[in-house]
Amino acid sequence: MAAARAPRSRLRRRLLIAAGLAGGALAVGGWLFYRSRDRLRRPAALRSGPGEHAFNAWLKIAADGTVLVQVPRQEMGQGISTMLPLLVAEELDCDPAKLAFEQAPIDPVYANATILADGVPFRPDDQGWLAALARHTHYKFAELLGVQATGGSSSVRDAWLMMRHAGAAARALLVAAAAERWNVAAGDCRTEAGAVLHPASGRRLGYGELAAQAAQLAPPPKVKLKEPGEFRLLGKPQPRLDVPAKTDGAARFGADVRLPGMLYAAIVHCPVFGGTMKSFNGDKARASPGVRAVLELPATSTSAAAVAVVADNWWRAKNALAALEIKWDEGPHAALDSARQREAYLELLEGSGRVYEEIGDVESVFRTSGKRVDATYEV
Numbered sequence: 001m002a003a004a005r006a007p008r009s010r011l012r013r014r015l016l017i018a019a020g021l022a023g024g025a026l027a028v029g030g031w032l033f034y035r036s037r038d039r040l041r042r043p044a045a046l047r048s049g050p051g052e053h054a055f056n057a058w059l060k061i062a063a064d065g066t067v068l069v070q071v072p073r074q075e076m077g078q079g080i081s082t083m084l085p086l087l088v089a090e091e092l093d094c095d096p097a098k099l100a101f102e103q104a105p106i107d108p109v110y111a112n113a114t115i116l117a118d119g120v121p122f123r124p125d126d127q128g129w130l131a132a133l134a135r136h137t138h139y140k141f142a143e144l145l146g147v148q149a150t151g152g153s154s155s156v157r158d159a160w161l162m163m164r165h166a167g168a169a170a171r172a173l174l175v176a177a178a179a180e181r182w183n184v185a186a187g188d189c190r191t192e193a194g195a196v197l198h199p200a201s202g203r204r205l206g207y208g209e210l211a212a213q214a215a216q217l218a219p220p221p222k223v224k225l226k227e228p229g230e231f232r233l234l235g236k237p238q239p240r241l242d243v244p245a246k247t248d249g250a251a252r253f254g255a256d257v258r259l260p261g262m263l264y265a266a267i268v269h270c271p272v273f274g275g276t277m278k279s280f281n282g283d284k285a286r287a288s289p290g291v292r293a294v295l296e297l298p299a300t301s302t303s304a305a306a307v308a309v310v311a312d313n314w315w316r317a318k319n320a321l322a323a324l325e326i327k328w329d330e331g332p333h334a335a336l337d338s339a340r341q342r343e344a345y346l347e348l349l350e351g352s353g354r355v356y357e358e359i360g361d362v363e364s365v366f367r368t369s370g371k372r373v374d375a376t377y378e379v
Helices: 008-034 080-092 113-117 129-145 155-182 207-214 243-248 314-323 338-348 362-368
Strands: 052-056 059-062 067-071 099-103 190-192 195-198 203-206 264-269 276-279 291-297 306-311 327-329
Touching (some): 052 155, 059 207, 067 080, 080 099, 113 155, 155 195, 155 207
Parallel strands (some): 067 099
Antiparallel strands (some): 052 059, 059 067
8 A cells, every 4th residue: 555645734734834943943043053052061059968079960979989970860660760870981981889870950951852852743754854953943942941851762862972971071081180190191091990090100090089180170172982882881781770779768759758847638539531520528537637628629621520638647638538428420431441442442443544654565475474473462
């Protein structure tokens, strides 16, 4: 089946997008396209503890040689609190045993520009000039806005070059500091496992010993990144940095935050999307120990109706929910279940669909193959 020609409405939409992008580019002028944001600067919000020295926005080195990498994305089980520090560690040539991470502060330098660039209305494999212009414009706007967001499998893609540059720049400063102390050429030194070495004299200085001096030097204007064949850490199994704290209970989550006078809410939603509230009796809940308020939350376009109980601790709020005597109006979706959804989706799959891309002759391969495997996947 040949791919259909793009309808006029789609062509018109692309022309409108092009016009909008061109106008936006003119409006923001040279700043948007030509000013290079200093993504290696040290933001004021980045604090250094005793014995720690910030080299740039992305890493600090402590006197004991610990490398503290700033992770500006949220760890949600995908492993970025390990992967992003490894990007720095690879170019820094640090000792993996001395690698640690911290949650980065709020600052535009940590913008995830890739997640916004991914949002353009073009196919991911569209590498045409219009798609490239749209992605570039979205990317620059994201830098301008300082969007710190996590999602879309964008964390490593966005950090791939930036955090490697940060590690390489810090490594160059450490080498320069050691060369200055030994009164030798920086080119005669090399790095290995968290130390600078001078092979000709056999001298060695750990990163912790050089950190205070190196952090005061001017960063190099340009650094050379490793080729993939030179990687020692990336692409190889590494222990996850977040596991120890999650195992011994030291990790702090949102639920661990305690503030003076803090209250807690427990909430119950209508069990059916789009449902509304018929009635509830909040008197018993309000009379429960520690309860401060009972709040009705109406249905919106994105959530069902709900009732929340606010109390001086979460357990009291949670227990008070059972006393609300809620009656729901489950609305038009009351009879909807997984079986009916499956039937509706199968109906939508009938007939011909739009061809996304066509390569080769699939049907002829099916006809001539000795074995064919059919499977249906549902989620």
